[in-house]
Amino acid sequence: MKQFFKNAKYSLPAAIMLLIGCRDESLNPNKPWEPGVHALGVFDGVAETAKANFATNAKTFPLTGQDNSKIDFKIRWVTLDNILTVSKIIVKIDMIESYTDPDGNPKTVSLGSGGRIVKTIEAPAANRQWNMFSITPAEIYTLYKDATVKYDKVNAVKVFENPARPRPAGARLQGPQVVAGKTVANADAFVVTWELTTTDGSVFKVWNEESICLDPTPVSQANSNCRLNFSVK
Template identity: 60%
Template sequence: MKKILTYTLFFGLFILLGCRDESLNPMPGWEPGVHAFGVFADIAEPKDGAGSRPNAVTNAVNFPLTNQSAAKENLKIRWVSLDNKLTVNKVEVYINMLESYNDADGNPKSASLGAKLIKTLSPAAGNREWTAFSITPDDVYALFKDATVKYDGTNAVKVFENPARPRVAGQRLLNAGTVNKLAVSADQFVMTWKLYTTDGLVFSVWNSDSICGDPTPYSQASANCSLTWTVK
């Protein structure tokens, strides 16, 4: 009797699954996607299979403290389609500036000025091929010259007119130092990107573990989601 019941349940389940209407399946199928890998162009690429990625390490290359009008950050980025089903025809590059300061009580704070579009690239290169570009301190200043922070919690003050951290032409972006005998960190810059494909798709958010924190050794499929540098 138990065997008959078991066989009945087995064949009933087989018929149920075999006749399932997949159009009614609430789970979406996997769709193609793209990601990118942004690096500091002045640092040589490692060999395939190498564990480290020195050209993508935080603060690997920084803005100088002096003569900033003549400086630039050389960068490059490549888009990657693992299944070759999508083509990227536009890359938007964004910069967020983080300013360190001490509040009225002397507590260390960091103000995010928000990510702003700084470059629009039309990559002529194909899948996994580099597109080079540069970002200068003057580019960053032009983006954030009107940004404000409420340093005292009430009054909005332009970042580049903050009397506690005076900035002058040629040295608008600051390195680490002291304000009222308290340490403050250097200005920091976080570059992110948005990818547009010929199919009209837009990619701006990726999985933080497999893409943004790509744990695999360096290869043509390497990925990241941002680059960060400072002033030194």
């Protein structure tokens, strides 16, 4: 009996090594972390205190004089592990139309199904360096001038030709629509998002909502977000 346990003591490590050596790593549910990139987009010209420069409506389009207006932005891509390099940034903008349906219910609809390309930044600046761009009301109009909504649930009507909400010349994008003291449509709203292409051909356009899109860390060069929201005021 003593001899049995003596042999068992020396055979146990060998058995463990045999089991480890035969493990199929492709079946391991704990996959190693892959390299990644994210970005920080902000409204240019807004103080960076407490992330104010990417707060909703940190800048807005004016109600009048839109032909001569624009909003300036800047964006920088970030890598924490310095493995990937971003070779292109695609900036998209979605227009959110607001209205009241025939049953009196407030409605909103995305006209761009997640956004349409408004800017492409080729060969952007290096990691954590700013890239500047601007968006104008005219550019948004060009992207969405043929977009339609079934306001009455049946007939598709071009948003910019909606007789229930006429848009005067020089003010293609509108603020809230008020009828008899009641707001029947909120101001035109916009969502800016981005896609990052790296030199190895990878495309990053979806990130974790809590850790990346709503980055909880203090303001730093490693900060991130996933979108910018603004409207007309």
